[in-house]
Amino acid sequence: METNATDTERPDDAPPHATPKSAQTRQRILDAAAEVLSRKGYAGTRLVDVAAVAGVQAPAIYYYFGSRDELVEEVMWVGAHLVRLHVEEVLAEMDPLSTHMERLMVAVDAHLRFELQLSDYATASIRNAGHVPEQLRVRPAAEEALYSRLWRDLFVAAQQAGEVRADLDINVFRLLLLGAMNWVVEWWNPRTRSLDELVATAQAMVRHGAAAR
């Protein structure tokens, strides 16, 4: 019994998957859950709806996930994970000579675009962070902590380099900024406002709001 197999994070309790290509159904279900969750929220997400979006019958979900909560938890984790990966990746591609403020601007841009355009997972994760029962928050919370650290590092570096006012409370400022960006999912309408404009304004909020001088 090779319980500690190498290709999976979840040891043994996990149902089958990973073997045949039809386990892409698992992905369809996960995607569907992300979409429904991002729209309806934890309260309004019914397995029947998820199944319908995934083109499957509700009980089929149990072939891949132990329970509704397990499915939700995974969506939340993936959401937090993807955002962090995306922002990290974009930052890694930057010119190493960029200023810290430039890095902040790029991070703001990446966060907003990913959240609004690329990922139902991110939206689901953001909107339901404070609404799912405690037990479901553990794994996702760990991911969010990593993401939080990423931003903290950006701000600390910028402040130490003198690019951010020394008297600014960067911890509170960072949390306010992330809140402003997260809340965007509650009001942004692609048909009403251009994403570019949104990004530019958010960047201005940081540049002028935090910059030294």
Added chain:
Amino acid sequence: METNATDTERPDDAPPHATPKSAQTRQRILDAAAEVLSRKGYAGTRLVDVAAVAGVQAPAIYYYFGSRDELVEEVMWVGAHLVRLHVEEVLAEMDPLSTHMERLMVAVDAHLRFELQLSDYATASIRNAGHVPEQLRVRPAAEEALYSRLWRDLFVAAQQAGEVRADLDINVFRLLLLGAMNWVVEWWNPRTRSLDELVATAQAMVRHGAAAR
């Protein structure tokens, strides 16, 4: 049948109330609902819990409210309404000679303090705005629109007076700011951070982020 009585907004479908003093039970129930709703969210709010907090049995709620959803809707509406009243009141007390930027600072202060200290209703309203079913959003949404207008007016006046940069998109900036402040309920912990510090940083975000010069 005096259906169009003068002392109530809801015409006739409403159950008794308004007459005897014991209708303060209604208030207890509403308060309890606000508290539970602000902590557990729409999903996790069970009538049994609300009843327990109100010191009553669950079915008693139906003597005052037609349904669970009606109760929730009222909490949401009251939440939005109270915030607006509070901020309007504080602004009204200001020296008429105050600058527009000073008025914005006071509004930020009032919004945050009310949301975090004074009102479970505000918290409940904010946290669940995007999570309750569509039908429940109509009445609360009307209140929120009024509040939105209040802020828009503040920003428009400030910009026209030249106290806010002319090239700033004040609509987007306003929505970002309100988002930042609303999201605070998701992370603020009174034991970890002082409210004064939070308010000061939020004000700085506006003052430096939006101010001309």
Added chain:
DNA sequence: CCACGATTCTAAATCCTATTAGATTCCACC
């Protein structure tokens, strides 16, 4: 102190949705 309406309770009905059971189909491989 009695009556009557207002208020609240206990007990039961109803509904909704997650979850399980068991049957069935699909598909790769012999």
Added chain:
DNA sequence: GGTGGAATCTAATAGGATTTAGAATCGTGG
């Protein structure tokens, strides 16, 4: 083409929460 396991379905179960029914209690005015 048949066999065995993987994948999915239909139908039934179960549990929890709202909501109704009807009884009990409380409090006030006569």
